[in-house]
Amino acid sequence: MNAMTIAAPVHVGLRGVTRVFETNARTKVEALGPVDLDLRKGEFFAVVGPSGCGKSTLFDIVAGLSPATKGQAIFEGSRLDGRAVPEGVGVVFQEDASFAWLNVADNVAFGIRRAGLGEAEIKRRVDDTLTLMGLRDFAAAYPAQLSGGMRQRVCIARTLVQRPRLILLDEPFGALDQQTRLIMGEELLKLWRETGATVLLITHALDEAAMLADRVGVMSARPGRIIDVVETPWGRDRDSRVVSDPRFGEITARLWMRLRGESMAALSHKAG
């Protein structure tokens, strides 16, 4: 339980947010909501849910990549209209989005170079970020020479170098093996502590959510709503060793008990 985050102001607010896709004139698919949710400034929030429940749709709305059909999404007091990603928001996807034609340093510098920062400032910031992400020795390497985990680090570094106040991650470790995931999770916690940013993590891994987040939102089957928010008791300086805490098992179990029925519904929905 963390007194600071509870007292902190709202950073992202969602009020009655829904998303309806029109596949053609007659068929409409309700993909999401209505969702009501507040992310507090500086907190680490994870969202878990059955496959196809609209997690990524929720992610796109918060990122400003697509608009809400109904309701309001607010970031730092201004409305997210789905037309552009606002300044101060950093995004990391599950798929490898590293630029194969640029080396690691140029990949990381991409956004700030485009924003027109001076070369000296770019170099300083890139160096800092590479050090933070443990990529110092690979500055001149090309993505094809790196492992999947290292490439995802490059993508995270490319986002971090722009100093986002809100970091959004959509299954960022989804393509990695379990041990790499745990290590990357620890690194993510370290970044979160050092940058003071708000983090929204979308994941399907219950243990990952239980270990990393201050609060975990549980989504229902499609159209996804937040049906529960579970708080974790870990302090800000936590790491992957919380898995040995008996309460870790309890939290993971509680998440699964909330999700079990929804996952079954999602599966039979697919079959039907």
Place this chain on the structure above:
Amino acid sequence: MKPATTVRLGLITAIVLALEILTRIGVIARFVAPPPSEMMVGLWRLLLSGRVHLAITQTLSKIAIACSLAIVVGILMGVAIQRFRGLADAMSPFFTAYYAVPVYAFYPMMIAIFGIGEAPQIVIGFMLAVVAVVVNTINALDRIPRVLRKTAAVYGMRPLEAARRIYLPHAGPYLATGVKLAVSYSFIGVIGAEFIMSRIGIGHEIVFAYNNFENEIMYPLILFVLLVAGAVNGLFYAWEKRLLSRRSRS
């Protein structure tokens, strides 16, 4: 040197040597093929004599024009067609069938439109090469993963900037395949057109020598075409390989 390269060079040397021996002892008749060494010497003399310089420069510049036109027009057409998924799919069988069309049949039409000069041959080379560029441009653009399109959106890029900063650099190596094919096809088209109807150019010189039984000119010229085309194609092949190898994710 890589072992494969060594073996390949050895293989080529062996074939040339075998040809040399077989022609020398008469297993392969002299009128079918003279010994490679004589072809080389003949080519050397021919080049020194200056007799075919004009033909060579003419042919090579026609190829260069046809090829560059095909690359520019082909990329633009490919970008335009790829924007419409259905159109690109519907045209796919026509692209494959295109290579069965004897483009040379349009030669008289080209002459009627472009006159008797060198333009018709350039157009033929262009027509053969442009489709390869179109097909490979569509293929290259199809390979752009969704996550890169999303990344362009994250940076708030307009379509032109996204194309310049993300799509083209990503598609580069696959576009190179189209460029490589454009080079070969413009060679094939221009020289083929010169074979059929032309008063100047390497193709014309070969036909002329053939009709006049001038084997001492014909074989060196054929060798010359094969060497130049082989060298240029090899260069582009290596360039494409290098671009692709930076990408291969193992």
Place this chain on the structure above:
Amino acid sequence: MTSARNSLLVIVGLLLLWQLAYWAIGDLALRPPLETVVKAGALIASEGFLSHLAETLRAFALALAIAVVVGVALGFSLGMNRLAGEVGEPLLVSFYSLPKITLYPIVLLIFGIGMPSKVAFGAIHGIMPIAIFTLGALRNLPPVLGRTSRALRLTRWQSAWALLFPAARPEIFTGLRLGFSLTLIGTLLGEMFASQRGIGFLLMQAIGLHDTDLIMVLTLLIVSFAITASMALLAIDKQLRHGSS
């Protein structure tokens, strides 16, 4: 069937372009679509044409058979051995991209004027793409197939026949589609330069005489044949891929 409708639309579009080109350029070098179709009917009905057509089809069938057998065999022999593949591929690719038309005097000197020359010319155009695609298909197979065939204790032949060929078939077939087109153009080129019979010969004659009517009709026939075959092959190709993936 949207794909059939789309193909039809493309054909209509091509005919429209043709008509527009005719209006733009005029009688000097072009004939309008309708007139060409009518004349094509007349040509097919005319005496002697069918024997030229039969000659071409026979040469093409023979060349294609040779190209497929040799191409697939060459692709397999290079694809099943890593070093052989590395040695052979650049050679295949450079031969594929040479202007093979320059070789026609040599082909003529070896085979003389007539059937063997055009078959040879067709086959040398078709072998390379088929071999290159077969080689690429084998290289792209998942390595687990090789381990599976060892786990099943298959010999090299059994493994090639029972595992590798079926797994690589869709991609090999794509090579066959391209090989089909290139063998056809090779055969026609062979007839243009090295024959006294066949569609290619008629075409070369028409080019020499600037007989625009005949050029248009023959080109239409060749293009229609190539497009029909290409669509049929593409349909089979799609079916193979659905079955395998």
